[in-house]
Amino acid sequence: MRTREAAGATYITGKQDDPACQFLSVMLILWFCFVYGVTANPQESPAHLAGQARAESEQLEEDARNFLNELDARGSQECTEATMSNWKYASDITEEHREEKAAAQLKYAAWEKEAWGRVRKWNGKWETLSDPFLRRQFKFMSVLGTAALPKQDLEKYNNLVTEMSTIYSTAKVCQYKDPKSCKLELEPDLTRILRTSRDYGELEHVWKMWRYSSGRRIRDHYKLFVRLANKAAKLNGFDNMGEMWVYPYESETFRADLAELWEQLKPLYQQLHAYVRRKLREKYGERRISRRGPIPAHLMGNMWSQDWSEVNDLAVPFPGKASIDGYTPRRMFELSEEFFASLNLTRMPSEFWEHSIIEKPQGRDLVCHASAWDFCNGKDFRIKQCTDVTMSDLLTVHHEMGHIEYYLQYKHLPGVFRSGANPGDVPHAGGFHEAVGDVLALSVATPKHLQKIGLLQEVHDDQEEDINFLLKMALEKITFLPFGYLMDLWRWDVFSGKTHEDNWNCAWWDLRFKLQGIKPPVQRSEYDFDPGAKYHIPANVPYIRYFVSFVVQFQFHKALCMKAGEYDPLNPAKPLHKCDIYQSTDAGNLLGKMLQLGSSKEWPEAMEALTGGRRMDASVIREYFKPLENWLKKDNERHGEFVGWETDEVLCTSELPREEAKSEPSGGAAPALGLMLVAAVTLLHSLSL
Ligand code: KAW
Numbered sequence: 001m002r003t004r005e006a007a008g009a010t011y012i013t014g015k016q017d018d019p020a021c022q023f024l025s026v027m028l029i030l031w032f033c034f035v036y037g038v039t040a041n042p043q044e045s046p047a048h049l050a051g052q053a054r055a056e057s058e059q060l061e062e063d064a065r066n067f068l069n070e071l072d073a074r075g076s077q078e079c080t081e082a083t084m085s086n087w088k089y090a091s092d093i094t095e096e097h098r099e100e101k102a103a104a105q106l107k108y109a110a111w112e113k114e115a116w117g118r119v120r121k122w123n124g125k126w127e128t129l130s131d132p133f134l135r136r137q138f139k140f141m142s143v144l145g146t147a148a149l150p151k152q153d154l155e156k157y158n159n160l161v162t163e164m165s166t167i168y169s170t171a172k173v174c175q176y177k178d179p180k181s182c183k184l185e186l187e188p189d190l191t192r193i194l195r196t197s198r199d200y201g202e203l204e205h206v207w208k209m210w211r212y213s214s215g216r217r218i219r220d221h222y223k224l225f226v227r228l229a230n231k232a233a234k235l236n237g238f239d240n241m242g243e244m245w246v247y248p249y250e251s252e253t254f255r256a257d258l259a260e261l262w263e264q265l266k267p268l269y270q271q272l273h274a275y276v277r278r279k280l281r282e283k284y285g286e287r288r289i290s291r292r293g294p295i296p297a298h299l300m301g302n303m304w305s306q307d308w309s310e311v312n313d314l315a316v317p318f319p320g321k322a323s324i325d326g327y328t329p330r331r332m333f334e335l336s337e338e339f340f341a342s343l344n345l346t347r348m349p350s351e352f353w354e355h356s357i358i359e360k361p362q363g364r365d366l367v368c369h370a371s372a373w374d375f376c377n378g379k380d381f382r383i384k385q386c387t388d389v390t391m392s393d394l395l396t397v398h399h400e401m402g403h404i405e406y407y408l409q410y411k412h413l414p415g416v417f418r419s420g421a422n423p424g425d426v427p428h429a430g431g432f433h434e435a436v437g438d439v440l441a442l443s444v445a446t447p448k449h450l451q452k453i454g455l456l457q458e459v460h461d462d463q464e465e466d467i468n469f470l471l472k473m474a475l476e477k478i479t480f481l482p483f484g485y486l487m488d489l490w491r492w493d494v495f496s497g498k499t500h501e502d503n504w505n506c507a508w509w510d511l512r513f514k515l516q517g518i519k520p521p522v523q524r525s526e527y528d529f530d531p532g533a534k535y536h537i538p539a540n541v542p543y544i545r546y547f548v549s550f551v552v553q554f555q556f557h558k559a560l561c562m563k564a565g566e567y568d569p570l571n572p573a574k575p576l577h578k579c580d581i582y583q584s585t586d587a588g589n590l591l592g593k594m595l596q597l598g599s600s601k602e603w604p605e606a607m608e609a610l611t612g613g614r615r616m617d618a619s620v621i622r623e624y625f626k627p628l629e630n631w632l633k634k635d636n637e638r639h640g641e642f643v644g645w646e647t648d649e650v651l652c653t654s655e656l657p658r659e660e661a662k663s664e665p666s667g668g669a670a671p672a673l674g675l676m677l678v679a680a681v682t683l684l685h686s687l688s689l
């Protein structure tokens, strides 16, 4: 800069003597030169300067692109390695695999830290890049995550999560009628008992013992975990881990929007709740299920009362039912793949069929909770699921296949964008990711489709069958909403400290009562840790994504149905709940277009590409279930049902519980490895924290 100024002044001073006049002349000439683009030195012309600036910014853009490409190539390799070790442990829980995974996690974190350090050198420059695709990559890579922890803390943090998830995955329970036989596992044993048993005592036993063997053993770990998680969040500039979790949704109003969605959905949930409570009262008697009270949590056919579709047999308004006898897990996966292919979406690669685990292997412990894996190399994608041949697992199969289809559609993108559109930059995140398979399953579940694939013999297409179908769907979708919402309401308050650790379990039951209208079958205390009896708490998987998914999947379904010509809001013969998009390549192409964006755009943009709107909108679910809601209102009125719930029972106490609650209840079996890990970690942390 200085050289240029001097050159200009030298040229001008040769012409004038009086300094004032000289100054004025200089200004005049400068102005003249500026206007007419004439300077003493052609190198100084504005056109030239602009050209130079353009060349510099193009160079910067080019450098940035090369830098990111190089980082991405290395990142993908590191990611493949870390994922492989993670897979080994999750599919075969042994001490050797645990050590290998722990080392791989540290190695990967070291890489993340290195990459983050290199990205930081671009601060002040990347913001000026003109390509939003590049800027967004830098933005995502500027948040380091838990790798920000000092090595020792990070190691502790990783080990805690692994151990909590292992306690959960290896927990066993004794039989109700044979307390010496203690081999019952969550999948398939306890899940089956909850689904099929109608014995109040047996259900209570299984409900209590599962929490005894899993959640209660996790409580102390969770205390240490929360401290370290918050420390990591603070190192990233957030107040606490809850704040860090919602940041990727890129919305200031995210939590307020969720609260509003729930308010919109509550009236429908309350009608359903009142109806099911009557049906359960008829089955189990008024002594156990009161007219105005919350429903005991162990009677809904599901360990967490989050999905009530397994009590459809008790609740069905007009009896008759589909089952998938004769199917195998492999056939269920092929059925799902066929649906994707019928939409012109991508089939599973051969590696998928080679390496996926779709049936529970015998003779070893593994993490049975279903998951879909991307090995970051564009080729290796797998599902791990202990599939049971049930209608409910058929939905899970579609759900998991939806994750894989998303992976396949965005595999061309750089690693930072290879996650769902909502939210963006957290690996394994996203309400949209959780919605893809469920959207297809909405079509598969229609009676017409079930008949097409031989799962329903007769379809009558009358009003009674319609109500039966919608009730079954509501038992799966509507009952989930308050649970999907409260899991992270609870965690956000735990992370922020609003809920103190002396009150963790009772705060959990406050939410369970308030939102779901349920109560524990026996009084709970602060010796228990019931949130820890749900996979996503010990495994540290955020949950609000499922609430988001259950809302947006209906918006996606509606958009795809309109594209397929299978839904017309003005035609009562084509209601939304009867739509089946099977074989619509138009619908599939539209869905594919959104999936291909990954998280390269903010989620409202991805949503707009599919639905035309930019907001989460609960009115579509209300529309889908409208005929049922009308029917439920009338039915509840006809039976004089109280809609809502109240109680004066104490569901949970923070006071020291009765002796019985403290001591080990009969029938709980601690897995050897789990117990050893608990003991080791507790000792370790009491020494070091
Ligand atoms: C649900 C969802 C769909 C349909 C019926 C349902 N019922 C209940 C749920 C919610 C939830 C649950 O079981 O409570 N569903 C799941 O947990 C399915 C498992 C998952 O596919 O969501 C899995 C969970 C997971 C996350 C991280 C590590 C291990 C397991 N998520 C994924 O595999 C995944 C894959 C790609 C991107 C994001 C997540």
Ligand code: ZN
Pocket: 399, 400, 403, 433, 434
């Ligand atoms: Zn999922």
